[in-house]
Amino acid sequence: MAKATVSYVCSACGAAYTKWAGKCDACGAWNSIAEEAALSAGPKPTARGRTIPLTDLATEEAPPPRAQSGIGELDRVLGGGLVPASAILVGGDPGIGKSTLLLQAAASFARKGLKCLYISGEEAAAQVRMRAQRLGLQQAPVGLGAETNLRDILTTLDTERPALAIIDSIQTMWLDNVESAPGSVSQVRAAAHELVNFAKRRGTAVVIVGHVTKEGAIAGPRVLEHMVDTVLYFEGERGHQFRILRAVKNRFGPADEIGVFEMAGDGLTEVLNPSALFLSDREAATPGSAVFAGIEGTRPVLTEIQALVAPSNLGTPRRTVVGLDSGRLSTILAVLEARCGIPFAGLDVFLNVAGGMRVTEPAADMAVAAALLSAREDVAIPPDMVLFGEISLSGALRPVGQTENRLKEAAKLGFSQATLPARSKSGQAEGMRLREMADLTALVGEMFGA
C-alpha cells in the first residue's frame, strides 16, 4: 500500500518542498508555502501503453475550424478563434472583469451557434442572470450552472457535450477524492487536470478562470500554466477604464498578443485603435514625455513613456517604475552614467507608462532614455516624434524588428518624425523624417545638446 506523503507546496507558483519555509526560493513569494497531502501513488501500471507511428496519423483530415466569437480583440488573442478541445486559462486580479468578459464571450459564441455552458462557482444562477441583464445578454442561448462540485459538473458536461464550457473560477471547485480545501494547490491542480482531460477526450473547449492572489491563501493561476494550451491574463489598473487581455502562452497562436477593452456601465467594449487611446491624454510638449512606437504581438501600439526626475533628500534615491521592468531602468541609468557621463545619483527617478499599459519590449529602451534625459534636462521632446530602439551595455543603439510597421502606425496617428537606431531596415516610411542614431551619445548630443 502506497503511503500518502505530506509535502509543502508554494501556492503562488506550485514549487514543492520537503519542509516548510517562510519564503519560496522559486518565485520569491513570502508566506505562500503550505502543507499539502500528496496524492497517493496508486497501483503500479501493468499494461504497456500503446503507441502509434507518426506516419499513421491521418493527414487527410483538415484540423477542425476555429470558432470566432465576433469579438475581434478576443479572437485575435486566441490566435484567430477558439480551437476545439483546447484548455484555456484566463487569469487576473479579482474584480478586473474576467466574469464579465467570459459571459460576453459565451453569449457571442452562442449566437454564432456554438453550444456554450457557463458554470459559476462564485455566484448563484440568479446573480449571473442579473449580470447578463445588465450586459443586455439575457436573450443569449447560454446554459448557466451554479455548482462547485466538479464531479457533478463533469457529469453535466458529459451529457450536454457543449462546444465551450467556462468554469468560473477554478479556486471554488472541489473534487471529493482530494482531501484539502477548495483553492488549495492540490484541489486546484486536480480539478484543472480533470477539466483538461475532459477537453481532450470530448473535444470541448474549456475555459478555466483563475484569480491571481497576493496573499497565497489560495493557489494562483501560475500553478496551472503548464497544464493548459493557452494562458491569457486580463490586466488593468483599477482607476483606469482600459483592460488588456494578454496571451502569455498559446499552443495555437502567437504568444504576447494583446486585446484591448474598455470597461463601461454595460460591460466591456473593444478598443479598435489602442494607440489613439493610450495617447489621448497626452499634453503637448511636456519635458519627460516620450512616445514609444511598440509592437504587441502582431500589432503596433504607441504608448507614452513619462519620466520625472527630481533632487532627492534620501540616502538612496527613489526609483519608482510603473508598467516597465525596474531592472531595465537601472540598466539604462547605468549606461547613461557610464557611457554618456550623465549621472542620476542624488536624483529621484519616477517612470511610468501612461494609460495603465505594460511594456515589455527591449525596443522601449530608447524612449525610456529619451524621457529620462528630457526630464533631467527639462527639454521637451518634439510632440510629433516617436522613438524606438534597444540600448546595449556599450551605449550602442541596436535595430529592432518590424521597423516599417512601427513607422506606419506612427504616421497614421499624425507623427512626422522618428528617432531610431542606425542601420534599421526602415523601408518606405512616407511622410516620416527619420533620425538614425548609432549610439546614445548621439541621442544626447542631438536632442539635448549635453
Ligand code: TYD
Ligand atoms: P467581474 O467580471 O465580476 O470581475 P472578476 O470576475 O474578474 O472578478 O467584474 C467586476 C467589476 O466590473 C466590478 O467592479 C463592476 C465592473 N463592471 C462594470 O463596470 N460594468 C459592467 O457592465 C459589469 C458587469 C461590471
Ligand code: MG
Ligand atoms: Mg468573477
